[in-house]
Amino acid sequence: MIILNKIISFYYREYKLNLSGFQDILTNIIFFFVSIFIFIFSIGPDKEKISTLSIGIVWTLLLLSSTLSLRKFYQDDFENGSLLIMHLNGFSFGFIAILKTFSHFLFVQVPFLLSIPIACIILNIANDKIIYLVASFAVGSLTLSCLGSISSSMNLMNQRNFLLGSVIVMIFSIPIIIFSVSIINIEESFNSLISILFGILLIVFAINPWASGLCLKLSIENN
Amino acid sequence: MKFLVNPSKFNELADYIFKPVLILSILLFALGLLFSFYLSPDDYQQGSTVRIMYVHVPSAWLALLTYAIMTLYSIAALAFRIPFGFIFNTAVAPIGAVFTLICVISGSLWGKPMWGTWWVWDARLTSVAILFIIYLIIIFMNLSIENRNVREKVVAIFILVGSVNLPIVKFSVDWWNTLHQPATISKLSKPSIDPSMMTPLIIMTLAFISIGLSIAILRIKTEIISRKSNLG
């Protein structure tokens, strides 16, 4: 019961933190929409062209804008020592990584999930496809959160080259993009493709506590 | 076999074999280039451009081999606490990157006359390009994380995570329908390549291995020295 209480208080803390920085999350979403506009302006308002490209555009921009918030993932907590406090309070580093991943999913990716339907309406995506897109993003975004956890914990001690973290996330998210974009284009095989996405999610989810936990431990040891 | 894990034993062996390997690589390159330019036949379909294969295929093999060995050394270094694995990873990553770059460039030079385009977005080419980017990330991580204790372990973890790309590169031609031809040489079946082309290919592969080995010896020795004197 104590551990449950501690987990709840962890999320209370995350909620308070994210509430005070809520404009950051909103800015992320604004970035997403503005870049959709930019995309439309750059390929022209031709309806047919947009409808063939739209799913790819939405996914690419979702990926780009969710990597923008990676800096907040561990960096703040690492710098003010909260990470160490969490550890001393009875969480192993791997467990902190899992908790943080879910918190990133809840507070950064779920707002995107809600804004996808609006983006779909702007881009003239057919109504029945929106459900597929949202489903694929729901699975894919948790995978992105896990990848973000791995890459940002790797870059905790990297003061010079922060962009490297985003590059790592983008490299490993290529399979997610491939499978989730083909979900929408080939509707008949929805079940098999979403199973593949789930498989990827489970693999990354299994690697995440090990890899990020080790990196967090290393950074705290050597700080 | 202690020289595979022990820096001082490696140094001893390296002093003996560095010069022979270097000379061997020069000889093999001379012989291999002679074979591949003059003593091997033209392909009946591809004509003279088939000779690009003698650079392209060995470099591709070595790019994969280097990464595979780096993966093994990362496991050894992280799980069995063998610091030589970290030394190896730091020293060898740029060599693998160069091999991958040679492979990509020679491949696109080969693709222009054969497929009519420098680059196609098929699974094999894309996965090799990703392999190159992964090599670059390893190098950049080595350059940008200042604390050595953190750096070497984080890079090893990244190498392990990035090794998922390796089977994708290898089997992409079998899993997906690609423009790139499937492997012609494998252990399980008789190679579908003519012996007259096989000879220069083998010689060039040996030449690539020996030049890679001699550069690796030099770089590992420098890395050992810089670690001993705490130069970062």
Add this chain to the structure above:
Amino acid sequence: MILVKDLSIERSNKKIFENINLAVGSGKIILLKGKNGSGKTTLLKAMLNLIEPSAGAIYWKGKLLKKNLYNFFNNVTYIADKTSSLGKLSVQENINIWKRIFLSNISDSQIENILSTLKLDTYLFQKVNSLSFGEIKKLEFLRLILENKKIWILDEPLSNLDSESIEVLGQTFEDHRSKEGSIIFSSHQKSEINVSEEILL
């Protein structure tokens, strides 16, 4: 309770210290003294199992610390030289978060008392970022009371504090000692705090 035996630590081939022996019993206040870079923080971190020692071992209640880690963490409060309060939130929100995280059962009136002795009660609704460094540090000491644990490990608690706050801190230490608690802290400056043992690094 904590026993440090023949501890040596090396970092990147450089010896930081060798063969440290140390016993932290209940009702003791131990001061680690030493120059900058003599390894005070490193020793404290090693006692929390954050740094791998190159030789020697640390025991907690007769067992190896590593095998008994989370039991040990349930009994220890660590205050680093960095402050862990969240700058974007107000003092009160920070206290609420700490109370929840550490499952603390200290009453609000008690906290108010402490805040007024630390002279922080006027800042209750201000953002932590707007406080001065010494005040943030004093706020951090609230964790000692909130966590209510037996062993206190403090890294450089006296730096950036005025003499009045040091007096309050010494009083708190004295109270904790009388409750059979134990304290280990590092400092490079002289202080009026009564200590039962001094160790020079």
